Amino acid sequence: MDEILSPDMAVETVEALWRNSQDAWFIVSVGGDDFCYHSANTVYLSHFGNETPQLIGRPMRDVLPPGEYDMCVTPFRQCLRQGRPLHYEFRAPQGDGFRDWSFELSPLQGQGGRICFLLGHGRDITDARLAREQLAQLRRDLTDIDAGRCAFLANISHEMRTPVSGLAGAVELLMAAGQNTEQQHLAAMIRDSSDTLSQLMADILDYARLSSGAVKLDYQRFSLGQLIEDLAARKQILLSRNSLHLRLLLKAVNGIELYGDAPRISQLLEKLLDNAIKFTRDGEVSVTAQVAVREGNARLVTVRVRDTGCGIDISRLDDVFKPFRQLDDSSTRRYGGAGLGLAIAKQLIDLMRGDIQVVSQAEEGSEFVIRLPLLLDESHQVFAEHIVIDRSVLSGARVLVVEDNPINKLVTERLLNQHGLNVHSAANGKDALSVLAQHPIDIVLMDWQMPLMDGAEATRKIRSMPGMEASLPIIGLTAGIDHADVRQCQEAGMNDVLPKPLESSTLLDRMAHWLSLR
DSSP states (O other): OOOOOOHHHHHHHHHHHHHHOSSEEEEEEEETTEEEEEEEOHHHHHHHTTTSSSOTTSBHHHHSOHHHHHHHHHHHHHHHHHTSOEEEEEEEEETTEEEEEEEEEEEEEOGGGOEEEEEEEEEEOHHHHHHHHHHHHHHHHHHHHHHHHHHHHHHHHHHHHHHHHHHHHHHHHHHHTTOOHHHHHHHHHHHHHHHHHHHHHHHHHHHHHHHTTOOOOOOEEEEHHHHHHHHHHHTHHHHHHTTOEEEEEOTTTTTOEEEEOHHHHHHHHHHHHHHHHHTOSSSEEEEEEEEEEOSTTEEEEEEEEEEOSSOOOGGGGGGTTSTTOOSOOSTTOSOOSOSOHHHHHHHHHHHTTOEEEEEEOTTSOEEEEEEEEEEEOOSOOSOOOOOOOOGGGGTTOEEEEEOSOHHHHHHHHHHHHHTTOEEEEESSHHHHHHHHHHSOOSEEEEESSOSSSOHHHHHHHHHTSTTOSSSSOEEEEESOOSHHHHHHHHHHTOSEEEESSOOHHHHHHHHHHHHHTO
16 A cells, blocks of 8 residues: 555545535635635535526625625635634525524635635534424423422422321320220321321432432531431330340541531431341341541541341342332332332432442341541531420410411310410411410411411511510421421521421420520
């Protein structure tokens, strides 16, 4: 292959490319203030020359209508003025419609360095543009579908949480009423089932919101050690029921304050802990936490959740973080659940730009290791002691319960009466304002969604009443569970927010806390 391409062969090659190209090519000569078509290939002429006979060799001003002439020569003049290649796009009328074109202009210099010609290379991009527009519309449609799905799930969650809240409260009252052993057992079964249903609703909504990117992190100062201890305390009943021991190894993080989304970190750790307890029939579950120093005040938090349970077969390890997957998918499976816990934990960890790994073998237990990049709060090194709640302030306190659901209202009234509070009630925000105008009230429990006047509007009106700008504690009750709901309640003027279904001990503690501050 030592042959050299001769000048004639090179010219023939270029001419063949010019003739056979699927793109449009043309050359215009530069003369004075006008341009003249020097040459054009078949593709260009078929699209732009059919209605302008004898296009080649004539000044463009003579062969093009005024409007089309201005559109054509504007980029030519710009390329000539700049002296460098120019990209431009335009829409040209063709047949019964329009076609979109993308062109590249290149200046060609003659002797003396003067630009004598412009070489144009164009491509019909109509189909590509339509495809881009269709893709963009598809993305918008998918976004709308996701938003609609999240709104639907949020509404369904709210509508289901409201009756479940009444059910859970009624069961607590039954269990406190001193029923016989069999009745207590049946009430406990109802309570456990309502708890399971409530958690399932929360998981489905959380998974949908995380999948659509609707969850935003809310950073705050917190103690990781205290967070894990509080989580462990909430799991003691479940651990005792399964005869399991929980070992906490938190020495490395005690007394250290970090910045992060504490509720979401607690949520993902709870998913891992619940998973460990669920699949461990005997033995123990351990939680180990460590903090590694990075540059400046950056820290890498490592938490290990280990169990002595049934373990996971190595062939199933790739599936553990996929949604709606079960360790045992058979019809005789021993473990319940929707298969969302670990999927939600993985989504939260990804949102925090962390990572999670699992080490496991069948019948030998599992270890889940998470790593989260957080920031150290260097202004305070010792976390405050637990606030001691004194419930004696509840006795004789005057509380206004604003709730449109009659079952929830009745259950809440009974609970508060049992603890010595004087209860007034209202079915909506408008009625609540009337009660406040007629009776002295020490604290308000305000539902969020109600007819006639919702909790937000009622709270704003209460805050505008003389003497109630900030002195009257208002605790919001909402079936919404994300940060946006909490933020809306706080912006309306509520002091605190509790999610439904209500936990009686939490409700009483929060009421006692706010009453003690008056």
